Amino acid sequence: DAGVIQSPRHEVTEMGQEVTLRCKPISGHDYLFWYRQTMMRGLELLIYFNNNVPIDDSGMPEDRFSAKMPNASFSTLKIQPSEPRDSAVYFCASSFTWVEWSSYNEQFFGPGTRLTVL
Amino acid sequence: AQSVTQPDIHITVSEGASLELRCNYSYGATPYLFWYVQSPGQGLQLLLKYFSGDTLVQGIKGFEAEFKRSQSSFNLRKPSVHWSDAAEYFCAVGAWDDAGGTSYGKLTFGQGTILTVHP
Numbered sequence: 068d069a070g071v072i073q074s075p076r077h078e079v080t081e082m083g084q085e086v087t088l089r090c091k092p093i094s095g096h097d098y099l100f101w102y103r104q105t106m107m108r109g110l111e112l113l114i115y116f117n118n119n120v121p122i123d124d125s126g127m128p129e130d131r132f133s134a135k136m137p138n139a140s141f142s143t144l145k146i147q148p149s150e151p152r153d154s155a156v157y158f159c160a161s162s163f164t165w166v167e168w169s170s171y172n173e174q175f176f177g178p179g180t181r182l183t184v185l
Numbered sequence: 186a187q188s189v190t191q192p193d194i195h196i197t198v199s200e201g202a203s204l205e206l207r208c209n210y211s212y213g214a215t216p217y218l219f220w221y222v223q224s225p226g227q228g229l230q231l232l233l234k235y236f237s238g239d240t241l242v243q244g245i246k247g248f249e250a251e252f253k254r255s256q257s258s259f260n261l262r263k264p265s266v267h268w269s270d271a272a273e274y275f276c277a278v279g280a281w282d283d284a285g286g287t288s289y290g291k292l293t294f295g296q297g298t299i300l301t302v303h304p
Contacts, residue, residue, distance in 0.1 A: 071228075098289055110275070110294040117289065158228060165279075165290035172217055172236060172279065172290050176229040 071177035073159050079183045085147040088180045091140055092161030100174060101134055101144050102158040110158070116142065149184045156181050187212040187278045191295035198266050199303045206261040206298050208276030217279035218259040219292070220250055224272045232274075235259065246270070271302045 072091040080086055092099045101113040114124040119136045127134070131150070136142040146153055156179045165172040188211045198204055210216060217236045221229040233244025240252040250261045259276060276295040 109296045112291070115289065122289070160229075162290060170234075170236065173219065173231055173234055174279075174290070174292055175231075176221075178228040181226075 071159055071161055071175055073157075073177035073180050075180060076178060077181045077183075079185065080149055081185050082150055083148045084184075085145065086149045086153075086182060086184075088144040088157050088159075088182070090142045090144070090159030090177060092142070092159070093175055094140065095163070096161035096175070097139075097164055098162045098174075099136060099142050100160040100162075101142070102160065104156040104158060104179070105154075113144070146182075149182075151184045154182055154184050187216065187280050187291075187293045189276050189278050189293055189295035191274075191276055191298050193298050194296070195299045195301065197301040197303060200268050201265050204261075204263045204266045204270070204300070206274050206276075206300070208259045208261065208295060209257050210259060210276070210278045211257065212278055212280055214280070215254075217290070218250075218252060219277040219279060220244065220248070220259075220261050221275045221277060221294075222246075222272050223275065223297075229275065232261070266300075266302055268302045268304060271300055273297045273299050 074089045097118050099116045103111050103113055113126040114134045116136045134144045158179045159177045160174040162174045190209045192207050219234045220232040222232050223229050232248050233242050233250055235242045235252045243249050248263050250259055252259050275297045277292045279290050279292050
């Protein structure tokens, strides 16, 4: 398996523009997570999906952020309009359903998208 | 709610020296514990994890970590550091979370420790 795939790897845009980040989870995983990493706040969970359904979006900072998962192999995180404070590295991760005491319980991370909003 | 503290923001060691990165967690039950490494411009790679059994766990790249319940710690160690180990290291605690109505494995990360290796 190629692992979690994210695109683009780098994105530079101007304030006010729409930005779409993409993620392909590992095949068979039923959970997908979007994280944001900044120097000030570290790694934050933005939203997660279970079987393509958004479950908890309490980490999404504002209404400017939205995420979708139209099928089991694709998810997007959209920022509209983008602002300079959205500059960060955005990670997608996926996992199987965790089973108590299972050695398979972990999350697999993609390489991230470095977003710069000018 | 669970939390993780990595007391050292930045550590510098010489190549060949031993390394210990500290991690303290807070959680009411036995947690799942993880160490991830992030090289510059890269994603997070799992080094090792603990969920039960032997409290000394071996990972990739020659790393090991020891779970000490009495100290709520899960420190990462390596006997001899290589220049390629320079990276940022994250400790994480995993636990079931019921937010949103489903139970899933939620990871809570520490702030990270940046490791610099001098030749």
